[in-house]
Amino acid sequence: VNVAGHPTRTIWLAPNGVTVRIIDQTKLPHAFVIAELASLADAADALREMRVRGAPLIGVTAAYGLALAMRSGASDAQLENACEVLTATRPTAVNLRAALRYLRAALQQVPEAQRVSVAYDLAAELAERDVADNRAIAQHGLELLRPLAEKRARLEVMTHCNAGWLATVDIGTALAPVYAAHDAGLPVHVWVSETRPRNQGASLTAWELGQHGVPHTVIVDNAAGHVLQLGNVDAVLVGTDRTTAHGDVANKIGTYLKALAARDCGVPFFVAAPSSSIDWSLTVGADIPIEERSAREITHVGGRAEGDDDSQVSVQLLPSGTQVSNFGFDITPARLVSGLITERGVCAASARGLAELFPESARG
């Protein structure tokens, strides 16, 4: 996807072939800052502080983090330690675990001396696989959306959080079909929920759609039901941080509320789910661990100081000392999901639907 006219990914190897560059997403939309990761600690920090976020992107970042870790020591013990450090940064998304499991198993098979180069190769392979998966999701999703666009002058999509190219290495998951539609000349408009507490919709989705020229309108999360009631939406399209083998979906907190409203208003609710986000070991969504994050994400909010193009400031919203709970994700039960858009096609959000597309992964 283009940023200011230049094709840009969210993570790439620096010209030195060693350090890893990311877009620091905590600075968006007010500043476009590239950060350099040079160590395991840098990668873990970027994950924990959500400089990179989005299930597919954190998988790839964890893989590169492991490669960086191997540079300062590639013994079995150091491999185990690096995996533990990276796993602990974010508990909900399965991609992080799956990527680390994949690299760990491969690295255990090769001598220490080769582990650095193999880790870099595998991280690059995961990045390319993510881009290829998202290209396929874009096409399958476009086929799904095209008939809906015939109902009115333009296609109206509602999304939640950011499952765009910023959540992946490139292209995006939920927004991939939107970009495909836009690029194919289909008039498309996106309803973007701000996505409290971190405002990824307002700050990331609005920014990346704007960069690509896709018309969009930001609403508060509370307004999603009303916009659906008004009949202004053809489809709700979201990403997933972890999907169970039976089709339950863990995604950004508030997704469940949108799924309920879509169902109540007769609007299809689709989840863009690359197979990298499917946890074949789980069936029930309630078994997915839900990350609880810092109270400060709720008590304070950051933004651009008025009359100032540069400085970002944080203001306190709540009375001092107020108790808060900050769950990062919720579970949308499969019964509310109209379909899963995977890289192999669209299927029902069910054990059977997933097993038909991924027979080699599904358990008997």
Add this chain to the structure above:
Amino acid sequence: VNVAGHPTRTIWLAPNGVTVRIIDQTKLPHAFVIAELASLADAADALREMRVRGAPLIGVTAAYGLALAMRSGASDAQLENACEVLTATRPTAVNLRAALRYLRAALQQVPEAQRVSVAYDLAAELAERDVADNRAIAQHGLELLRPLAEKRARLEVMTHCNAGWLATVDIGTALAPVYAAHDAGLPVHVWVSETRPRNQGASLTAWELGQHGVPHTVIVDNAAGHVLQLGNVDAVLVGTDRTTAHGDVANKIGTYLKALAARDCGVPFFVAAPSSSIDWSLTVGADIPIEERSAREITHVGGRAEGDDDSQVSVQLLPSGTQVSNFGFDITPARLVSGLITERGVCAASARGLAELFPESARG
């Protein structure tokens, strides 16, 4: 209700018997500021800028605004003009319209010379009626909640926006039963949604519950579904800005999403609806006009500057120039409402339920 130990209402006549004092709610929770309304323009501004808000309170404020208007001229034309100015400030809540209709009809019957004193008397009467209604709602609601508290060590209530004493002259509507439970020694805990875009939950509900010593936890609006899914809530209790004769409820944007989640999780969803908030002329919620407010409520957010006890600053959240929609209310259909708590008791959210309690108001 007490503020810093002193019984305080949200609106009262100044000792001069002429000007009207309000708590400027846009300054809460970081500063407790009393503002003085001396004219029609002051009252209209306080309503429009939401220095006072909450359906019952804006009804009483509009009544006092009319009294202030009569002081500078009480002709029929001036009466009409004042009613028009005040009506235009907020379109959704019916209390404002009902209060103005009541005063206007009464004032038309008396000579110009008496209109000022009659208007002040009627405004005071509406204020007292609001307090009496809320006392009754507190008791009816408490009877409803008490059996639910037996399920666990404490009663868990979820609310939305602010329907506490700050939304009324005193006591509150949705929070009235909560205060009654707390004062009766029943352990009660409230889940408070921050209520974007204006954060009335985070800034007003959290503040007033804190002042009264009621335990509470603030969550983002997005988290309401997850908290309900976890089984942490015994009842959802909200206010209403306008209820139709068939029980559809217009309330703060996001209420509909909570009602859907409560239904999906098997949790009762009650609406505290003083009869002053019932619009007997409407049956279908979709006919209620929904206020659209300034984009700035979404693009910017205000709070307390860090390291500073006084200054409040506003920061920009969205990329400059982003298009936004800002609906103030949504409609919760009667089918999702477990019961309406009125000053005459609890009834089904239906034409029949309301007609049984208010036979003199319901239309054949």
